[in-house]
Amino acid sequence: MPAAVAHTVALAGARIGDDLAQAMRGWRRDFHRYPELGHQEHRTATRVAELLRGWGIVVHEGYGGTTGVIGVLDGRLGSGPTLGLRADMDALPMQDQGGHEHQSRHDGVAHACGHDGHTAILLGAACHLAAHPDFAGRVVFIFQPAEEPLTGAQALVDAGLFRDFPCDELYGLHNNNCIGPGQVGVRVGAILSACDLFEIHIQGVGGHAAMPHQANDPIVVGAALVQSLQSVVSRNISPFETAVLSICQFQAGSAINVIADHAVLRGTVRTLSREAQARTLERLRDLCEGAAQGYGCRIEFRHLLSSPPTINQAGPVDHVKRAAAAVLGADQVIDPVTPLMASEDFAYLLDHCPGAYFFLGHDGLTCHHPEFDFDDALLPQGAAIFATLAYQRLADSVSSKASAT
Known part of the structure; x- marks a missing residue:
């Protein structure tokens, strides 16, 4: 019963x-x-x-x-x-x-x-x-x-x-x-998507805003990097996959007439497969390394958190x-x-x-x-x-x- x-x-x-x-x-x-x-x-x-x-x-x-x-x-x-x-x-x-x-x-x-x-x-x-x-x-x-x-x-x-x-x-x-x-x-x-949070630290050379040739401006590097990162999803992830990469913070500088020596980008990646997740993060690192070489500065990619x-x-x-x-x-x-x-x-x-x-x-x-x-x-x-x-x-x-x- x-x-x-x-x-x-x-x-x-x-x-x-x-x-x-x-x-x-x-x-x-x-x-x-x-x-x-x-x-x-x-x-x-x-x-x-x-x-x-x-x-x-x-x-x-x-x-x-x-x-x-x-x-x-x-x-x-x-x-x-x-x-x-x-x-x-x-x-x-x-x-x-x-x-x-x-x-x-x-x-x-x-x-x-x-x-x-x-x-x-x-x-x-x-x-x-x-x-x-x-x-x-x-x-x-x-x-x-x-x-x-x-x-x-x-x-x-x-x-x-x-x-x-x-x-x-x-x-x-x-x-x-x-x-x-x-x-x-x-x-x-x-x-639900995977979640990856990251920081990108750009170490340049600070200086006087009137003499930029004596500095290595991390804001210029960061701006170029933000633009290049927009190609990760559109040119590296299959159109049949889903991925979102967003830069949500860009912090640098302390005065209006001083070129900063350091900039930080922070953002998030959201993906629906482990393959898209791995590929997106791989390209993120590659572009950071390329920007460091191209602009002659030091860039550190920090992977803060990841979930599948x-x-x-x-x-x-x-x-x-x-x-x-x-x-x-x-x-x-x-x-x-x-x-x-x-x-x-x-x-x-x-x-x-x-x-x-x-x-x-x-x-x-x-x-x-x-x-x-x-x-x-x-x-x-x-x-x-x-x-x-x-x-x-x-x-x-x-x-x-x-x-x-």
């Missing part, structure tokens, strides 16, 4: 009750009120661990020396596969200008990307699954620190996440106002669509034609485990807007989809066992 219950829930989709939905709203607004930056999510992590323990879930707090929290729940129908569900917990270093009652109490820190909502969603799924563990196998709840600086996922991997908690499949989500409220968007292949593209596999994408259709209806599940050029360090986790990342349609401002506030209507939807994924994938293993016998 328990196996039959599991199959029924898997087909119909999990349903989040009003009491749990209301509790999720309270957790979310509390997290929003007290946001914490990456690797500093101590209050958030403590609250997450406290709630998980209260539901009888095994908790690993401060995992790997980080602020990450890992919860482990075994189903009551016996052994089976392990499903990983992930949420990010950190906030952004910016002012919250939302003006609502739960506005940030921490000056210069705001949940302007919706991680407060993602954390509440995963807590809601954990609560529901702990109360109704009608599945065979294990669910690992991954509450990840430091997604915004794109370092938290790699920190968990380096600490041994998939050695200590091996997962057969892995799923994550993000709010997105590019699709309609009540919709889920998921696609095979790249859904977030690439979904076909099987897990189908599983997300099936779960979302059970919760929201098949007509609410869409396949975005194009990926977003934003980036996510969930990509590091997908390097080690097959899975999928999907979007929940958000009614409100875009992420990183100073007045952003998470749409609370998404909370029960997201939790229900996560829980349904668990029931469907782990109920499938019950089915396989039954047919084998």
